[in-house]
Amino acid sequence: MRLNADFSQRASLAPEFHQWVKSPQNGVERIMLDRIGEEKARATSLVRYAPNSYFPHHLHPGGEEILVLSGTFSADDKHYPAGWYLRNPPTSGHTPYSDEGAVIFVKLRQMSPDEYDYVAIDTQDSAHWQQHGTREVCPLFLDDNEQVSLQRINADEQLFNEPVSGGAELLVLAGTLIDGGQVYSRGGWIRLPTDEHPQIKAGLEGATLYLKTGHLDQVIGL
Structure with missing residues (x-):
């Protein structure tokens, strides 16, 4: 398959x-x-x-x-x-x-x-969350191939400020993300190819999401 x-x-x-x-x-x-x-x-x-x-x-x-x-x-x-x-x-x-x-x-x-x-x-433990600029971030894993975190972003905030090197993958955990005309609520999943600069932003209530970046370069040839 x-x-x-x-x-x-x-x-x-x-x-x-x-x-x-x-x-x-x-x-x-x-x-x-x-x-x-x-x-x-x-x-x-x-x-x-x-x-x-x-x-x-x-x-x-x-x-x-x-x-x-x-x-x-x-x-x-x-x-x-x-x-x-x-x-x-x-x-x-x-x-x-x-x-x-x-x-x-x-x-x-x-x-x-x-x-x-x-x-x-345990991402419910507030001790694992850090303030990164305007958003809150819970780091989960980092190595030379990928970075994984949970992120809380504010209403209307752009998720990416530059092209995504190595691609990105996200799952909406709360709130909404807007990608063009499509709204992704809890359970929405998006995978983005390397070097794309998507115009994804949070909805009016903000958004909490799982985000993995950098991991897709190695699987292009599969």
């Missing part, structure tokens, strides 16, 4: 077009955002766990990145309520499940093989 697999092109999905489809595991559904491969794929998805659902133990070739959007996501004996950000490095593994139900944003097989450390950050 190849879905939004040309990384030199813009891709997006507004929440009014979300369609949940069943996964091979009972009680687990997903919205595929981009994908190269079948069940074992380089993939970006929204995944919804029904209460008392799980995936069997599995490994993570290429790593796994997770942002918990609602409910409580659990893995082995650890529990992560909404707002937790996780990185499970390549060759790691776990048994994921949810007792109460959860929705998570997941990126699979997209990490450098040189990444070895687990990351777990």
